[in-house]
Amino acid sequence: MSPVASTRWCPTTEQLMILEEMYRTGIRTPNAVQIQQITAHLALYGRIEGKNVFYWFQNHKARDRQKLRKKLAKQLHQQQLQQIKLKPISMGIGVEVQSKVVNEYYYNKSGPEDMLMQKPITGQNSSYDRDWMMMMDMGPRPSYSSSSPIPCCNMMMNSPKIPPKTLELFPVSSINSKQDSSKL
Amino acid sequence: MSPVASTRWCPTTEQLMILEEMYRTGIRTPNAVQIQQITAHLALYGRIEGKNVFYWFQNHKARDRQKLRKKLAKQLHQQQLQQIKLKPISMGIGVEVQSKVVNEYYYNKSGPEDMLMQKPITGQNSSYDRDWMMMMDMGPRPSYSSSSPIPCCNMMMNSPKIPPKTLELFPVSSINSKQDSSKL
DNA sequence: GCAAATTAATGATTTATTCAAG
């Protein structure tokens, strides 16, 4: 492991955006000349080689197809569920998920598509103040949670009226320790 | 004048200014504690809840990205048009070679080592244009090419009868080059 | 000028992705 960066290409946000935009405009398998040009341009935003561009398009195209397949499968499945629901079948409380009939694509043998998730059971007090799940964690995604269970969650967001106790002022610049580095 | 409390938060000018200033200083996805503090502070200027702050940052960040993307896209398109005008197709004839691309994983995920991309075979260096012959040098030889005969660049190294499309180019503007979250 | 009609902004929700632990 040489200290120097002989690692693999890490596209910057801008490089990615440009590539994605090109892809959106229809470029799929750029030829050599195109790749050269694209590479030259993207080099303005960071280290990059032609092969990176080449591979990027290859991978992106492949994963695009994959995504599309998945989506279609999911749609199909949803449709099926819907039909089942609409039928005058005996309606229990829960809808049982039947077998996964979706067409299996390639390697993805069993899709997670049948995650029929009914609204949280909230048996009581249904629609109140929309549920609040998110917001937690102190900083960028905790790579390894390890020690602490979860530093978060149970907090605020539940008092519709009372403004959050006026704590104390705070320096705008100090609370920002290390925000997500996806500055655009 | 039914005191129909507005269903949604309407930030005051001051609240907005503060939020924007925070955003400017780099805050993007404040964690729970930060949100609490921000909320407490902004409450001095008007009714506000933590979720408002949370949503504000989510939306602002998203729409910021969106804006940037649009800008880049526009530049791209302009450049493309420009390029098309300046450089009508002039591709020669070539041999179409089927190429199989090795597997790779997401561009920022761990996967197979950098693959080797051998120079195109360009066996027959006819009188055709050979621009595409010189591209893609892969610096460090991958430990072992191993597996499949990487046909690599071939497919793009030839300009078959049909250029996929009129070529596309890109903008040459220089936005700030940031390294995003790439840790070298 | 002034509201009704229309459009643009933006707050709030929902849905899809991504990462990595189990």
Next chain:
DNA sequence: CTTGAATAAATCATTAATTTGC
């Protein structure tokens, strides 16, 4: 492979701008 946590993208919904006919 599955699943939980977090986030980003897409979408819905309401408020503010603005346009338009009078």
